[in-house]
Amino acid sequence: MNLKANSYKLRQDILDIVYHAKGGHIGGDMSVIDTLNVLYNKQMNVTPENFHDPDHDRFILSKGHTVEALYAVLCQKGFFPREDLKTVSQYLSKYIGHPNNKVNGIEMNSGSLGHGLSVAIGMALAGKMDKRDYRVYVVMGDGELAEGSVWEGAMAGGHYKLDNLCAVIDRNRLQISGTTEYVMNQESQEERWATFGWHVISIDGNDVDALDRAFDEAKATKGKPTLIVANTTKGCGVSFMENKAAWHHKVPTPEEYEQGMAELKAKEAAANE
Template identity: 55%
Template sequence: MEKITFLKRKAVEIRKSLIEMIYEAGTGHTGSSLSNTDILTALYYSVMKVDPRNPAWEERDRYIQSKGHAVESYWAVLADKGFFPKEELKTFSSFNSRLIGHPNNKVPGVEMNTGALGHGLSISVGMALAAKLDNKAYRVFTLMGDGELAEGSVWEAAMAASQYQLDNLIGIIDRNRLQITGNTCDVMNNEPLDKKWESFGWDVVEVNGHDFAELTEALNVTTANGKPTMVIANTIKGKGISLAENVAGWHHHVPSKEEYDLAMKELSEQLEVLS
């Protein structure tokens, strides 16, 4: 229970950090980053083997954020873990900053440049296959958005992962059901999502993407059954800020001063409850 409380507090701190980054920079993917914050918190504070002092550690677990536009939560987590100074978050999206609007490997802890949707799973398949060929024990995690699943390259990678029996590969879908143009099922219906992945030869686990007990259990996969794992994490776009939750317009929305103040007040209150 103490670990869960720690993760909950950490997630609220990350949300406060990303909202401040977006507000000060005047740009960012607010709703998307808020929805994946708990997933990243579970991965970096409870699941993955990483060493901020040695980002190139050969035995590290690999993480690819295919959902690259939701980078603000990613930057906040990497800074909090010590991959780079927290002060650098103030440079987000400013001239000559490393912290641009998508992940890039000039930043310690970032494996690959991402942002063009549909590529992350393919990259992760290659990394997971390399681990198998080199007899390495590290795992590869990749986070995708549900709107991203309309990209055909995702399903090519899904077939390859099954073909090569990559049971060291864990995919995660941030299933918030909203993309920039509306509901994912209206734009490109991908239901039944669990059956689709199962038919491509994957083990599928469906969880509440804001429940740390469910997330950490699902992500700590150590099977050797020859099947990659897909974690469908049901999330809420804009999670943690009432005026943003389940609102498609917050996909790429910069809070006004009033919205920023309300958001920070809510998040501060959440921290008080968890203290």
């Protein structure tokens, strides 16, 4: 699979989901989709067929408000039929605005920020205790890092030397009320996590090749968990959304939908050349 081209294909699905659902956290969807693309299509051992096997890799989207990105990837992997995407955020649909474990492929309900890392640590600890080979992945937002429970998890992950655990920060530097640095100073995440005993990798989080290498490095790291700081662009891929806090949660107009779709299709085509 051409992962770079696929990221733009998945962004088209995200745009379509949010536009027709008339709601969604599209800016963060666009920044995090490269991470999900690489995990599900290259790195993780998880499929619709093995999802209930105890040895499958676990994934938690702690920044659950970007569930549209997760829906797009899970649908592409065959966890549910494509027509289900038309029901996102519709009355009585199980495809709600945050991860819901009634949806095939989703491990846990999330979206109440600050919980995902602690649950992932529990899963990783259980894997060690049961002598299982699965790995656990969790994606957090940088705005989420203001939650104190994240740092309790950071301490525990380092303390238990959970080398079967890999956490990712979608570091797009914007949240609903402005820049992360304005709301709560974030620098330096690299130094903070290293202090808690994590192996830290800092990369361009919208570069699928850099992500792939980072996940390989995480797998090869023994004796400590890995934290990947994925430096991303909010709204990545659509020119008028990029680095705009207003696109944290916003529905495109018909004109914006057409423009965004045209840009993403052109970028997918260029990546396939």
